[in-house]
Amino acid sequence: MTEFEEIKKTLLTIYPFSEEHLKIFTDKLSLKEIKKKDFLLKQNQICNHIAFIIRGSFRLYQKTEQNELTIQFFTEKNWVSDLESLMLKQPSKNYIEANENSKIATISLLDIHNLMEIDSSFSMLNSLIANLTFPTTQISTLKLKSPDKRYEHLLLNNPDWINRFPQMQIASYLGITPETLSRVRARIN
Amino acid sequence: MTEFEEIKKTLLTIYPFSEEHLKIFTDKLSLKEIKKKDFLLKQNQICNHIAFIIRGSFRLYQKTEQNELTIQFFTEKNWVSDLESLMLKQPSKNYIEANENSKIATISLLDIHNLMEIDSSFSMLNSLIANLTFPTTQISTLKLKSPDKRYEHLLLNNPDWINRFPQMQIASYLGITPETLSRVRARIN
DNA sequence: CTCTTCAATTGATTACAATCAAGAAATCAA
DNA sequence: TTGATTTCTTGATTGTAATCAATTGAAGAG
Incomplete structure (x- = not known):
C-alpha cells in the first residue's frame, strides 16, 4: 500500500513514531473514493473523522442566503476535516465538498483517542489535528x-x-x- | 484557593475528571500577576504555555508596518494562548498584551503532555487547547x-x-x- | 490640578470595489 | 458533436468606506 507511505511520512514530521506504531495507526484507516461534488461533510452533521487526501481536492464552505462562502481549500497529501465541529462535537456550519474525484483515508476521532489510551506517544497526534488549519x-x-x-x-x-x-x-x-x-x-x- | 474552583469548572465542561485528577492538574498551575501593557507573548517567541485568566483581559495582535492588527480579545474565565505557535512550536507572529492589570494561572504544554502520559483521561485536555479559538x-x-x-x-x-x-x-x-x-x-x- | 498626549468625533473629499449588464468562453449533458 | 448552462471577461455606473483634516474629549504624567 504505497499510499500509506505518504501518510506515514506526514506522521513522522510531527513525532518519531516507531514503524510498529505507524502500522497500528494505518490499520485504523479506511480508504474511500469520493466523486466530484460529493460531500465529506454537510451542514449540521457532527464531524467525527479526519481524512488524509491521497488524490484529489476539497473545499470547505458555508452557505449563506444566496452565496457560498469558501473558507478553505484542501489538496492531496494534506489532512482535511472541520476542526471546529470535530473538537467541539458540535453540528458543523460548513460543507466539505470534493472538487475533483478524490481518494482519501479516514480515521475517526474515537480511534485516535483509543490509540492515545494504548500508548501515550500517540498523544502527539494532537498536533496532527491542530495542524489542520490555522486561519489566523x-x-x-x-x-x-x-x-x-x-x-x-x-x-x-x-x-x-x-x-x-x-x-x-x-x-x-x-x-x-x-x-x-x-x-x-x-x-x- | 477559590480561583482554582473556576478553573476546575471549565475543565469539567470538557470531561468528567475526578477531584483527584483536577487536583493533579491545578498543582501544575502557576499564578501570575500581569500589569497592563505587559506581554504574555511577543513576536518571534515560541509559545509554550496556556493561561487561564482569573482577572483582567488580553489582546492578541500583529504588528504591521504602521498598524496593529487585532486578531482576538480574551477576558476572565477563559483560556488564552497563541494556538498556532503553541501547536506548531513555531515562533509566534503575534503579541499577547494585557489590556488591564490581570491575574492568570499558567500551565506549560510540556506539563500537559506529561499529564497525558500519566493518565489517558488527561488526553481530553486537547479539547481544552483546541477550544482556545476558532476564528472561522x-x-x-x-x-x-x-x-x-x-x-x-x-x-x-x-x-x-x-x-x-x-x-x-x-x-x-x-x-x-x-x-x-x-x-x-x-x-x- | 494643569498640561500634554492620545483617542474619538465630525466633516469634506477621494478612491475603489460592488453592482448591473452584456457578450465571450468554457464546461457539461444529451 | 451540438446545444444548453454556467463561468469569465469587459464596460459603465454607483455606493460606501478610506483618507485627509480639524475639533473636541479623555486619560495619564508630573
Missing part, C-alpha cells in the same frame, strides 16, 4: 484588504490553487467578487 | 463585509468588549477604520 493568516490578509495584495499573497503561498479551482471559488475565498478577481488578474499578469 | 466565524463575518453588520454581530456576541476595549482596537478587530466605527456607532445607537 487568512484573517490578517482579509483585513489588509487590497484585492491585489490578497491575490499576490495567494500566488505566493498557494499558486497551485489558482489553476485548480474555479475563479468564483477563489474570489469567495479572497472575499471579493468574481468580477474584481478577473480585473485583478488582468492587472497583474 | 471571524472569517465569515469579515467577508460579509458591511461594517454595520459586523458591529451588530459583535454587539450580539461580545457586548462586554465594546465598553472594555478602546475603539481603535475594536475597529481593528472588525477590520474597519476608527472613523468608520465611530460613524457606525452614531448610526446604530
Whole structure:
C-alpha cells in the first residue's frame, strides 16, 4: 500500500513514531473514493473523522442566503476535516465538498483517542489535528484588504490553487467578487 | 484557593475528571500577576504555555508596518494562548498584551503532555487547547463585509468588549477604520 | 490640578470595489 | 458533436468606506 507511505511520512514530521506504531495507526484507516461534488461533510452533521487526501481536492464552505462562502481549500497529501465541529462535537456550519474525484483515508476521532489510551506517544497526534488549519493568516490578509495584495499573497503561498479551482471559488475565498478577481488578474499578469 | 474552583469548572465542561485528577492538574498551575501593557507573548517567541485568566483581559495582535492588527480579545474565565505557535512550536507572529492589570494561572504544554502520559483521561485536555479559538466565524463575518453588520454581530456576541476595549482596537478587530466605527456607532445607537 | 498626549468625533473629499449588464468562453449533458 | 448552462471577461455606473483634516474629549504624567 504505497499510499500509506505518504501518510506515514506526514506522521513522522510531527513525532518519531516507531514503524510498529505507524502500522497500528494505518490499520485504523479506511480508504474511500469520493466523486466530484460529493460531500465529506454537510451542514449540521457532527464531524467525527479526519481524512488524509491521497488524490484529489476539497473545499470547505458555508452557505449563506444566496452565496457560498469558501473558507478553505484542501489538496492531496494534506489532512482535511472541520476542526471546529470535530473538537467541539458540535453540528458543523460548513460543507466539505470534493472538487475533483478524490481518494482519501479516514480515521475517526474515537480511534485516535483509543490509540492515545494504548500508548501515550500517540498523544502527539494532537498536533496532527491542530495542524489542520490555522486561519489566523487568512484573517490578517482579509483585513489588509487590497484585492491585489490578497491575490499576490495567494500566488505566493498557494499558486497551485489558482489553476485548480474555479475563479468564483477563489474570489469567495479572497472575499471579493468574481468580477474584481478577473480585473485583478488582468492587472497583474 | 477559590480561583482554582473556576478553573476546575471549565475543565469539567470538557470531561468528567475526578477531584483527584483536577487536583493533579491545578498543582501544575502557576499564578501570575500581569500589569497592563505587559506581554504574555511577543513576536518571534515560541509559545509554550496556556493561561487561564482569573482577572483582567488580553489582546492578541500583529504588528504591521504602521498598524496593529487585532486578531482576538480574551477576558476572565477563559483560556488564552497563541494556538498556532503553541501547536506548531513555531515562533509566534503575534503579541499577547494585557489590556488591564490581570491575574492568570499558567500551565506549560510540556506539563500537559506529561499529564497525558500519566493518565489517558488527561488526553481530553486537547479539547481544552483546541477550544482556545476558532476564528472561522471571524472569517465569515469579515467577508460579509458591511461594517454595520459586523458591529451588530459583535454587539450580539461580545457586548462586554465594546465598553472594555478602546475603539481603535475594536475597529481593528472588525477590520474597519476608527472613523468608520465611530460613524457606525452614531448610526446604530 | 494643569498640561500634554492620545483617542474619538465630525466633516469634506477621494478612491475603489460592488453592482448591473452584456457578450465571450468554457464546461457539461444529451 | 451540438446545444444548453454556467463561468469569465469587459464596460459603465454607483455606493460606501478610506483618507485627509480639524475639533473636541479623555486619560495619564508630573
